[in-house]
């Protein structure tokens with residue numbers, strides 16, 4: 672999808688992307704580049720941040736999509752995602768962005784996770800990324816599109832690689848024998864939880880667009 676907004680002249684073919692995370696925005700735009708509709712980040716509309724008060728990825732994605740649609744009058748796509756670690760009972764999960772505290776940096780979150788996992792042996796370091804996408808035609812849409820993608824891997828004991836964002840440097844990709852942050856961005860975009868959710872979204876979206 673085309674990121675540039677052409678002065679917002681043709682908004683009827685536009686979707687607002689309910690995210691302020693540059694890593695996600697980059698990946699979503701690359702993954703949707705072939706689509707004809709424009710995806711405009713909510714920052715371009717001055718959409719205020721909304722508190723993620725849900726107890727699931729789905730609830731938080733709904734909250735973010737509804738908020739963006741409400742403030743722009745446009746259809747909205749939101750991504751709520753995170754990493755689940757089996758040895759921590761699924762934590763940080765929906766709290767991945769604030770694992771080291773509200774407003775924590777990616778680096779601080781990653782270091783806290785490494786610290787919490789310091790004593791956990793190799794065989795018990797299973798983890799997965801989850802991505803839930805929610806698309807709402809308008810703020811009161813009673814039948815939003817909801818798509819999920821999951822990417823299985825393991826947690827490393829130290830960072831590796833410079834690509835990606837968030838927890839990518841400590842996420843071991845068993846199929847490629849490297850950290851997610853060591854993958855070329857195009858390769859990550861063929862494999863990731865976000866890619867899997869977006870594939871489902873494109874199919875569902877094409878169906879409603881006729």
Ligand code: ITT
Pocket residue numbers: 689690691692695723735750751752753754767768769777780800835836837838839863865
């Ligand atoms: P928005 O709500 O504005 O979209 P956010 O970063 O707050 O941005 P989330 O609440 O969904 O988004 O938190 C996602 C967390 O999971 C955040 O810590 C990310 O770094 C991490 N994460 C999600 N997808 C990831 C990926 O592909 N690679 C590495 N980390 C990822």
